[in-house]
């Protein structure tokens with residue numbers, strides 16, 4: 428098996444992680460489904476308040492592309508349809524009841540082996556699972572082979588990237604995320620079947636593993652394996668592993684498949700029904716109980732907060748807490764009244780750190796989370812450091828410290844890429860290799876000036892997509 432050596436990256440020892448605690452099974456009378464900020468997704472909702480739905484029924488699709496479908500994974504009654512600013516769909520809320528299910532037809536592992544590529548892709552589209560494949564580098568839903576090109580505002584065809592492979596990672600290296608072992612517990616057979624189904628699409632399948640990955644998952648014939656060091660962030664990222672597998676050519680994309688989606692694929696093919704389970708986790712200094720739990724898809728954020736020991740009423744009204752869906756580096760702020768997205772499984776609860784620490788530079792900083800040798804925490808190798816939301820002061824300019832270059836896993840110069848992105852200089856961005864950026868967030872994390880490098884680089888990529 429080929430070992431992948433990542434040059435940059437960072438090893439973290441951060442306190443208040445998920446740990447090994449099993450918080451049991453969480454339940455909720457209501458769940459919410461939304462497209463989780465999927466780019467270029469204009470939702471057309473096909474249900475209305477009061478409708479009864481079965482598990483597997485279509486809830487909404489993308490007005491721009493009907494292949495992008497979101498289905499309900501439970502049965503019940505539509506309780507509310509919530510929109511945010513500019514009528515962006517925030518959630519189709521379902522009050523769970525009954526056991527009504529839509530069957531998509533089940534396949535034995537032997538039958539899967541004889542599925543053709545076209546039938547396999549059609550099945551993934553029909554069951555809404557294709558909509559979960561996000562392309563790297565532009566984070567769009569992966570184009571279904573043969574579908575018409577999207578149009579620009581003048582009605583001209585936009586370029587469609589060619590899918591060259593699927594990439595799955597069985598390694599999680601980002602701090603404060605659901606441990607891979609917890610997600611896979613009891614789900615290995617579904618994950619294996621998921622890999623077989625991906626192979627049947629006719630595209631190459633690559634899987635990132637570590638020395639701790641279950642041996643069954645490392646022995647699927649026809650899957651190319653890459654072994655990474657799971658103690659180094661972002662070695663677990665499928666995008667980073669993909670870069671070291673083979674960098675993408677112009678007009679190419681790779682489909683990154685998260686573990687829950689892979690398990691969902693195996694489940695729907697084996698049983699004919701959509702899976703209604705996720706492995707969630709809560710972490711962060713603001714949680715009194717940290718650990719993982721099982722619960723239904725679309726769980727309210729407040730339910731996870733309650734599981735963490737924060738009374739939900741108190742937590743939803745708190746302005747002293749920051750809620751982040753996802754890990755410490757790639758997670759996004761989420762509202763307490765919201766619902767976890769289909770691929771969002773971790774809630775980080777962090778105290779808002781608005782106060783300035785007086786004489787901060789005269790303090791030893793023994794538990795300070797930093798990559799600089801300036802603080803004593805850099806010398807205390809075994810000690811866990813504490814993640815805070817503090818920016819340590821006001822907006823500052825780049826001081827050319829080179830930290831972002833040192834850690835970038837795909838050997839970019841983020842300090843130059845972000846300037847090209849701010850200047851909207853597409854040619855320069857391309858020259859600097861912006862398409863290789865894996866959105867790992869590490870440059871933003873280490874930047875002493877707290878420049879939102881990742882966000883700015885992402886805006887540069889968006890400009891490239893819009894300009895075609």
Ligand code: SF4
Nearest residue numbers: 835864865867868870
């Ligand atoms: S530019 Fe930043 S976000 Fe992009 S890969 Fe490099 S470190 Fe990660």
Ligand code: SF4
Nearest residue numbers: 825826828829831874
């Ligand atoms: S880490 Fe921040 S301050 Fe340092 S070179 Fe990069 S952008 Fe500039």
